[in-house]
Amino acid sequence: MLVNTRSVRIEWGDCDPCGIIFYPRYFAFFDASTSALIERALGMIKRDYLKAYDFAGHPLVNAHCRFLIPTRFGDDVTIETTVTQIRRSSFEVRHRLTKDAALAVEGFETRVWVQGHPASGRMKAVPVPRDVIERLSRG
Amino acid sequence: MLVNTRSVRIEWGDCDPCGIIFYPRYFAFFDASTSALIERALGMIKRDYLKAYDFAGHPLVNAHCRFLIPTRFGDDVTIETTVTQIRRSSFEVRHRLTKDAALAVEGFETRVWVQGHPASGRMKAVPVPRDVIERLSRG
Amino acid sequence: MLVNTRSVRIEWGDCDPCGIIFYPRYFAFFDASTSALIERALGMIKRDYLKAYDFAGHPLVNAHCRFLIPTRFGDDVTIETTVTQIRRSSFEVRHRLTKDAALAVEGFETRVWVQGHPASGRMKAVPVPRDVIERLSRG
């Protein structure tokens, strides 16, 4: 499967009064990492791939994180993202965030490929395009 | 077990270009909900209970969310929070976020009671005080 | 002028490693406060007033804050919001955030009433509807 790797600096404003990251920030990092993976697979940025494939996005139905080592402001971490499974209209994403080469956080998402208008509740799962599956599956 | 219920307005700034909530915001809501539950159990705000029980906080080792119904700006939602299990030095929290009485999001956290300095990596799990267990366990 | 007052709890996740609020959070509070003021003036929530008045929103061209007293998690603060001036297609908003009755933060915004599609860059300032001006001007 295609893997996308990116570096993120943990900032002062990402951290809580204990001096470690406020964990919801990890989910924001991971959301951007999923978009970055798909952008890389499809060769275009998200606002272009939403148009090119004429869909409304890939909202989550499940998110799960394991926190192993705390990170704090000034840490430069690496996030490796890959799709681990693709079903008809949903797919699984895994993020591995490392700090000094040690696994610090592991994130898992189940996302659905949808059309329609999420805000109005009128959205429906549609098949992930074959083209997208192929591009995400490349080594 | 003690249950704490609070209302949250989903704001414009919580929402993404689809007009629905950017899901990391749920984790921020749930973190505040866990603090609110403990504050209610102990009868003091977090900065006071950190001092009173002389500990560094209750960081997460696991967070899990299921997203069932999207929410959008202007929605007033209700979050019901309770501890579902208490072990020696960790505990499980469950959040049920409802919109118009329908379950929209369900969140689960595993938290550890720690002493020390999380930012320096020198923190250790310590037993949840008996007093805290009793107060969280009340109906 | 109409004044809207609301209470906000400063949360753990709003605060930085110094234990005081990470100041960008004030701007998020103030954005929600401006919407709350207009919602109160017009008697409907934002997603309804955007439709009823057929416009794209009230983006900022200027934001300014003075920080007088730090706030920290557990603080319950009060935000008083009012429009201080209305021009043809723009208006000035002032927020006064108090803690224990002392002014802690003062925020000022210049907002424009726009139609079109902000994301595509095709938006234009249009006159604030007379009805809206009247309702915001009531004592």
Add this chain to the structure above:
Amino acid sequence: MLVNTRSVRIEWGDCDPCGIIFYPRYFAFFDASTSALIERALGMIKRDYLKAYDFAGHPLVNAHCRFLIPTRFGDDVTIETTVTQIRRSSFEVRHRLTKDAALAVEGFETRVWVQGHPASGRMKAVPVPRDVIERLSRG
């Protein structure tokens, strides 16, 4: 004066239902930009320079932003940061955020060099160290 330049990708999660950035995010970007400038001037990351100069940080007393051109997810923007004035215990910072070489946002901060404990309200302005002034003033 020393200028620090960094690139930021505007992410999906930074944007609001209009598809443009939710403006409080700019202040988070600018806070990180100020730290990056000082880190570059002093040759160490923030958590190290807080220790090396034995101070509590550089909180804001004033923040001001002018928003000229909206940015949206997928935009890669550049932030140029410099100190424009240094007084005894405070200094002025200016951020210029450009998109395709056009000025999109301009930010101004007044920050104070403080010692003590901001969260307890016991902090006091102290002189900016001469060494820091010199390093920030280099071309």
